[in-house]
Amino acid sequence: MCGIAGLYYPAIAKPVDPARIVQMRDALAHRGPDGAGVWTAPGVGLGHRRLSIIDLEGGVQPMATPDQSVVVTYNGEIYNFREVRAELELKGARFHTESDTEVLLHGWRAWGPAMLEKLNGMFAFALYDAEKQCLFLARDRFGVKPLVYTKLADGGVAFASEIKGLLAHPLFRRRPDFRAVEDYMGLGYVPDDASLLVGVKKLPAGHYLLLQRGKRMPQPVRWWDVDFSNRATGKIRDLEAELIDRMRAAVRARMIADVPLGAFLSGGVDSSAVVALMAEASKTAVKTCTIGFDEADHDETNHAALIAERFATAHSARRVSADDFALIDTLVTAFDEPFADASALPTYRVCELARETVTVALSGDGADEAFAGYRRYKFFAAEERMRGLLPEKFRANLFGTLGRLYPKADWAPRAFRAKTTLLALAENGEFAYPKAVGVTAPELRDRLYTGAARHTLAGHTAEQRYVDAMRRAPARDGLDRAQYADIQHWLPGDILTKVDRTSMAVSLEAREPLLDYKLVEFAATLPPALRIKAGQGKWLMKKALEPYLPKEILYRPKMGFVTPISAWFRGALADEAAALARSRVLAGTGWFEPAAIEKLAAEHKAGRAEHGRTLWQLMMLERSLEKLFG
Structure with a gap:
């Protein structure tokens, strides 16, 4: 795992000052504390910060072919690099290191962009071909590893693993984009097709960008997508066996490392499954770590301890305050x-704990999206069945009227909070699901924004990208479309961004075996009834894991990695919430109505409404704006 940065001049081969590359590169020092490199030639410069994982001596970057005609700076791991290397050697390639990085150099020469289809891993890299005078930027299928880029005033294209790498270039001009604020307020994160900084682009997951000297800036090209339109057939026990085989192969491939390796263990199904399969493959005790909370409602350490004891892991646990x-x-x-x-807070803490004993940690991320594990999928699938039974116009009139009349009862037990469900049933699925995924509803956002801010949006909404993704999804039903949209947006924008930034902040490499693309492609073929059955999400996965995990782990209610933010804003952070209405930073943007924020904080503190997540959004936005723009 590493940090990459660089510059490329597509019009003419301007000289590149190595000091500029060093400046950008070293803004990412936390991603790679073990080494640093820089390489420049007319019109191009590549920088690299290294966290040594494989071939500790030979994997120095940027790495070039002996004749310096192809050079790469790369972040990630290619888990099948030995198989790809063997194929390249049959074609006459001669390797000089044991590093997976070198596969990219020879793979480019042999196959060009088509080499991406042969790689199984997480990666973001920039490869320069001196003969073709081109720069090739690529990102892995799911967007596990990040890559951002921007066009500078002097015609250069700057790229980096994180935005802070771009900010280190003196020609980068910082201007905020309110459309990205709308996206953030709606979804809780700035998605991969947006940026808070005008001009910054994020290379989408499963895409590449080929820049060629003398040609105009092209659009990214999609090289992979997940397909939900096919259905697996066969007996359930055969599908279970295939699922376990694919999971086992994915876990074992991610256990290759020349440094200490372990796993995050929350006590949930996904991380427990990963630990079980690691223990099966390991000759020594697997190192596991867990973060617990001092509030019982948020603590899973007992479940994690049960798995640690079952598989005799070398277990570390630390309890932190929920505050x-x-x-x-x-x-x-x-x-x-x-x-x-x-959940970024406890994720950071568990990464911090893991880094005390290991350099690489396997996580259980990705299974919820692939196998329909989130509770919202179960509700959405039930809603879709209801939509299918009633004519659209009748449904819109009936449930729309009931939803408008039903009181909004955030304070009530979940069973009595029917307003949202009624309004969702009045809409088609592609409009209802994005609101279920979102954080702050469109109506509340509208009340928070000033008239000038609404005018700036010109109809842009955070939810529209979800609507578009669900409509174009290669899918058969609503559940397929919901999972597809989450894999396109929620997974790279929230889940993988969270794990990448928190792990890299402490120089830890996180690996996600349950996001092996062959495993996810298999999961996408499972009939909906094998994903959600009898109220259980991830049904086939849980059934297949019964020989490995106790039922009290497999079938207990999903807790998630949560933090009690609503309680914070009625207690220790109540003054912070009230202060948001007087914030110099937020007021200076002209985007928000102070009176609306003040009312929000007062309603939440008094318990008349539930606005904890929106207040958290506003506080994180305020601090980010202050950090970026002063």
Whole structure:
């Protein structure tokens, strides 16, 4: 795992000052504390910060072919690099290191952009071909590793693993984009097709960008997509066996490392499954780590301890206060853009704990999206069945009227909070699901914004990208479309961004075996009834894991990695919430109505409404704006 940065001049081969590359590169020092490199030639410069994982001596970057005609700077791991290397050697390639990086150099020469289809891993890299005078930027299928880029005033294209690498270039001009604020307020993160900084682009997951000297800036090209339109057939026990085989192969491939390796263990199904399969493959005790909370409602350490004992792991656990909001400024620095998923706090803490004993940690991320594990999928699938039974116009009139009449009862038990469900049933699925995924509803955002801010948006909404993704999804039903949209947006924008930034902030490499693309492609073929059955999400996955994990782990209610932010804003952070209405930073933008924010904080503190997540969003936005723009 590493940090990459660089410059490329597509019009003419201007000289590149190595000091500029060093400046950008070293803004990412936390991503690679073990080494640093820089390479320049007319019109191009590549920088690299290294976290040594494989071939500790030979994997120095930027790495070039012996004749210096192809050079690469790369962040990530290619888990099948030995198989790809063997194929290249049959074609006559001669390797000089044991590093997976060198596969990219020879792979480019042999196959060009088509080499990406042969790679199984997480990666973002920039490769320069001197003969073709081109720069090739590529990102892995799911967007595990980040890559941002921008066009500078002098015609150069700057790129980096994180936005802070771009900010280190003196020609980069910082201007905020309110459309990205709308996206953030709606979704809780700035998605990969947006940026808080005008001019910054994020290379989308499963895409590449080929820049060629003398040609105009092209659009990114999609090289991979997940397909939900096919259905697996066969007996359930055969599908279970295939699922376990694919999971086992994915875990074992990610256990290759020349440094200490372990796993995050929350006590949930996904991380427990990863630990079980690691223990099966390991000759020594697997190192596991868990973060617990001092509030029982948020603590899973007992479940994690049960798995640690079952598989005889070398287990570390640390309990932290649920009021661990002292990390806020650390997270603001790590994420660059505002990020409102409060589970980033415990994720940072578990990465910090893991880094004390290992350099690589396997996580259980990705299974919820691939196998339909989130509770919202179960609700959405039920809603879709209801939509299918009633004519659209009748449904809109009936449920729309009931939803408008039903009182909004944030304070009530979940079973009595029917307003949202009624309004969702009145809409088609592609309009209803994005609101279920979102944080602050469109109506509340509208009340918070000034008239000038609404005018700036010109109809742009955070939810529209979800609508578009669900409509174009290669899918058969609503559940397919919802999962597809989450894999396109929620997964890279929230889940993988959270894990990448928190792990890299402490120089830890996180690997996600349950996001092996062959495993996810298999999951996408499962009939909906094998994803959600009898009220259970991830049904086939849980069934297949019964020989490995106790039922009290497999079938207990999903807790998630949560933090009690609503309680914070009625207690220790109540004054912070009230102060948002008087914030110099927020007021200076002209985007928000102070009176609306003040009312929000007062309603939440008094318990008349539930606005904890929106207040958290506003606080994280304020701090990010202050960090970026002063």
